[in-house]
Amino acid sequence: MSQEIQTPSSGNETPAKRRNGEALRSAILDRIQGETRSGAPGLSAYQVGMIFGIHPTTARFHLEHLVKQGRLIRHQAETAGANSPNSHKSGRGRPSIIYTPADQEQAREDMIASLCIALESSIADPQARVESALEAGRTWGRHLSNREHRSAGGSSPSNPSGPPLNVLENLGFRPEPIGEDQRSCYLTACPFMDDALAHPIICTIHLGMIQGIMAGRGLRTRTRLEPFASPKGCLLEVQTSNKAIDKD
Template sequence: MIAGGSSQQPASDPIPSHRLTDPGADSAAERVVEALRRRGGMASAPEIGHDLGIHSSTARFHLNQLVTAGRVQAGRENRASRGRPRTLFTLVSEPTEGPRSYQLLAEVLVSHLSRQPDPARAAVEAGRQWGRRFAGHDVVSLLEGIGFAPSTDQQRPGRIALGHCPFIDLAIEHPEVVCPLHRGVVEAVVGHQVTLEAHPGSTCFVTE
């Protein structure tokens, strides 16, 4: 697309991904949590002990620790039959679980940029700031990784067609923000200004 004649070596991973490791992820407590998940989020101490191959009192100790930490709730089993009801431990929903609303977040931020005195300029600068982390990468590979489905024009070197817009809904609603933002990202990657022929809903083109 834009880096057609660049001397930069293509990066093997244009969009770095970093997996954060929790040092406590393999702790006894985390194994108990995972055992609860496998049982649908609710179980007794003997059931967890059986699943993990540990004594039920040991399982109960860890479950009570999780209750203290607010990650598990304890309650008596509702039963119609005679006998002492079991204590059941229920996994509490964690902040990382549940639905995501990234579309809403994007709409909020784009709407904010659209109300700036010069939305296009603010959007270009936002794109440049984000794109600087990928300066020197192969821009076609970067755009491919984002989801633009880029293809180079063999007849016009330095011109890249964007066959797909991964942000099409917002681009149609706020082209004055989303399209300049894309241009800013590309400019930061290639290190100079580029031309963007924006056609939200159709093929767009970027040219050095």
């Protein structure tokens, strides 16, 4: 799930773009994962409603949707004092239920962290480590490019020489184009935010992934990814050479 890169605003307000369907559920899941990583037992529908400025019934609807998807599990909260700030208030006559990430979500996080640690520790030379991360990303990117080509019925993207906005959007990076030429964009969210903060090599893999997508389109490019370049997010720039490459 994606996490917004920009610093979240204070208070209970949440950006309007995150109030719709999957975007809101993604934000809720991210928040619950963050709370449990910090040692909290989970969040109740009441707490989610307070955080996101929505009615507890609406919060419960989205939480139950995530339960059905297998991303969250629900269980009865331990009793807390009525005046406790951590009390899992749920409304009169309603059992106190909290929601926590499912094991598969934690397994995903653990797997990513383990792969990063293995890559970082198994290659002593920093430059060789970077090249290995880039090549892993390029392999991923070529796969994504092939899938993009198949899903489009063989037709070319609307802006083949610019950043692969549709692919990045589908992955959860929420690209925001800069200027009319669409040669650069901000990645305003990241589905691997916590892992990237702990293991910056993930950003290198993402750079390789974008290079692989562009190579899969048969284009020579000079690609630059600057993590956390501004409050908006990471800066991606793609410059295309006039000379095409052999995709094979």
